[in-house]
Amino acid sequence: MTIFGFAGVFTAFTYIKPILVDISGFSVNSVAYILVLFGIGITIGNIYGGKLADRALMPSLIGILVLLAATLALLGALSPWKIATLILVFLLGVAAFGTVPGLQLHMLNTAREAPTLASTLNIAAFNLGNALGAYLGGIVIDFGIGGGLRAVPWSASLVTLIGILFTLWGNRQSRRG
Known part of the structure; x- marks a missing residue:
């Protein structure tokens, strides 16, 4: 879940500068300012992703991943338009880091006997996804x-x-066991 759920973020984000400059037509000098929008989105996503995970872990995690997939698809479709791209870069930050608390909480809930090991392995999975x-x-x-x-x-x-x-699949397995 973590590897592929988060790999999508870095499939696009690694190449965000050429997307912004070569496709959207922003100047190179504006990229840093645009990334501030992404950073604001990260903060909001992390806060509200955690609150949603506390309320309804799997439904919120699935919903945020769907938002992430939709945001990335829309970025693919709308990146030639500057205003749309700015909105989508912000939403990418929200959705990308909205997944983090839910993925971490799911891992901790799944591996109750070894939470420290599970947390460490999940962070490794985030890095592998990157x-x-x-x-x-x-x-x-x-x-x-x-x-x-x-x-x-x-x-x-x-x-x-x-x-x-x-x-x-993981949600189905955890409901069975």
Whole structure:
């Protein structure tokens, strides 16, 4: 869940500067300011993702992952438009880090006998997702898959969909056991 749920974020975010400059038409100098929007989104997502996870863990986690996949797909479709891109960069931050508390809480709930080990492994899974996402985005660009750079957000959305499938499966397994 964590690897693929979070890999989608870094499939796109690793290449956010070329997306913003080469596709959306922003100046290189404006990228840092745009990333402030992402940072504000991260803060909001982390706060409200935690509150939602406390109320209804799996439904909120699935909902936030769906929001993440939709945001990435919309970024793929709307990145030529500056205003839409700014909104989507903010929403990407919200959705990306809205998943973090729920993924961490799910891991802790699942591994009650060894919470420290589970937490450590989940952080490793986030890092593996970061690396996998950057690698997959690079493959899309290098091989020109689906249009290269323009297809990176779309491929990020597909990676997140894999994370959603694992989350649905994990939810089903935890209800059984």
